[in-house]
Amino acid sequence: MKQYFITGTDTEVGKTYVTCQLLNAAQRLSLRAIGYKPIAAGCELVNGEWVNEDALNIQKASAKIRVGEVIEDVGGLKADNKNRKSGQTLPLRQINPIALKPAIAPHIAALEEGVTLTFDKIAQGLDLLKTYQPDLLLMEGAGGWRLPLTVGDEYTPTYYLSDVVKSLKMDVILVVGMRLGCLNHALLTAEAIRADGLAIKGWVANDVTGNMTRYQENLYSLKAMLPEPLLAETPYQSEPNEEALFAAIEQIR
């Protein structure tokens, strides 16, 4: 089983978009691929359940439950798993255990809601998804690399999502949202990941706007400055480029 943490140069750069494209491509290559969004901020109440759009998209793109699959109860997340038939999507709460209502920085939302964002909650959710025996597990962050999870007095951050990834020793895939400013954001993010002692498996150039001036020149610059491989380019709003995505999967599987 291969597992990766998907980070990005910022929020809204296409981490979920790229995660789903990779999950779909892996599935087409007969790999069992599952996505995980441990912490999501920005939810709507749908039929009594707090639902986040990233989580829904990842649920849709993830492998389905198999015949007779029995899931161990980990941290109480098994709940809505009974009576499920094979071929159904994984329970949303397992894809996204921590759903915070306002679309704001998660540590602030958590403080408002009296929720604590702990290593254990994130790791338990990951362990539960591993019981489905995926070939590929992609865990999407929230925001960028240095995302605060907990704060002390005066909102001093004390613990970051990057610390969790460090403890889990996960390799990282960096999604670069191709827009003005991304060179600085990509280089700083890559420097921080390496300084945290983690490996960047590769990066994805996601054309998040479709109208970046000098897109190619920016891409050449990133290729020249980032030593890690460009896994794929994901174009703006076109049909997925399956060949490119398959090649990316071959590099990370």
Ligand SMILES: Nc1ncnc2c1ncn2[C@@H]1O[C@H](COP(=O)(O)OP(=O)(O)OP(=O)(O)O)[C@@H](O)[C@H]1O
């Ligand atoms: N290549 C693309 N073509 C078209 N639309 C895209 C592309 N990449 C991203 N988007 C759109 O841009 C928006 C932001 O993308 P996405 O939600 O994947 O960002 P994110 O980095 O996961 O953000 P967050 O930090 O909230 O998790 C979404 O509406 C998504 O559909």
Ligand SMILES: C[C@H](N)[C@H](N)CCCCCC(=O)O
């Ligand atoms: C709500 C939003 N869509 C993201 N999931 C959360 C982004 C948090 C960014 C925090 C920050 O670095 O300022």
Ligand SMILES: [Mg+2]
């Ligand atoms: Mg997302």
